[in-house]
Amino acid sequence: xxxxxxxxxxxxxxxxxxxxxxxxxxxxxxxxxxxxxxxxxxxxxxxxxxxxxxxxxxxxxxxxxxxxxxxxxxxxxxxxxxxxxxxxxxxxxxxxxxxxxxxxxxxxxxxxxxxxxxxxxxxxxxxxxxxxxxxxx
Numbered sequence: 001x002x003x004x005x006x007x008x009x010x011x012x013x014x015x016x017x018x019x020x021x022x023x024x025x026x027x028x029x030x031x032x033x034x035x036x037x038x039x040x041x042x043x044x045x046x047x048x049x050x051x052x053x054x055x056x057x058x059x060x061x062x063x064x065x066x067x068x069x070x071x072x073x074x075x076x077x078x079x080x081x082x083x084x085x086x087x088x089x090x091x092x093x094x095x096x097x098x099x100x101x102x103x104x105x106x107x108x109x110x111x112x113x114x115x116x117x118x119x120x121x122x123x124x125x126x127x128x129x130x131x132x133x134x135x136x137x
Contacts, residue, residue, distance in 0.1 A: 002101040002109050003059040005051060005079070006032035007070035008089065013062075020094050027098060029055055035069050045073045058083035060097060060106045060113075084110035092120035 004027075006013035017032035031051050035044045052059065061079045063070040066087035074085045083106035086093075097113050104112060 001029065002083075002104060002106050003029035003055040003057060004031070004094075004097055004101060005048075005055065005059040005061045005074075006030070006063075006089065006094070007048065007061060007074055008032070008034050008064040009068060009070065010034050010036070012064055013089070016089065016091055016094055019091055020098055023095065024098055029059075030098065031055070031059075041069050041073065044069060045076060048073050048077055052077055052079065058106055060101070060109050061085040062089045062094060062097065063087050064089050082106070086110050086113060088117065090120055093117060096120075 006017055008014075008016075011034045013032040013034050017027070017030060021027055031054070033044075033047060033051060059079065060083055061074040063074060063085060064087070065071060071085065071087055074080070079085050093113055093116065096116050097109060100109055100112055
């Protein structure tokens with residue numbers, strides 16, 4: 001099973017993991033950490049390093065924003081060398097990763113989650129078959 005490490009700004013990641021666990025139940029080897037506004041990058045990196053050490057193998061790291069501090073810390077900690085780091089975290093993508101991690105290692109899991117990403121965006125106007133009010137399709 002691929003461990004999952006969620007790194008975000010603020011409480012976004014921990015809240016997403018709690019939401020996912022409300023649907024899927026408690027998740028072993030899934031850790032979510034948020035960078036607090038008053039925390040330095042160095043302090044956050046120390047917490048991430050400890051979290052990675054506590055996981056049984058290299059994780060798939062899901063972050064909220066490419067090139068932000070959580071992304072940079074994940075790269076700095078070497079998470080992309082054996083595992084993978086994906087930006088653009090959402091609840092549908094987290095659910096997809098949690099559902100597939102039993103059978104896929106980090107890189108194939110990341111590839112499948114990335115492949116599913118465009119399908120997580122749904123326009124109501126397309127779903128119900130008509131143009132949205134005030135604009136075109």
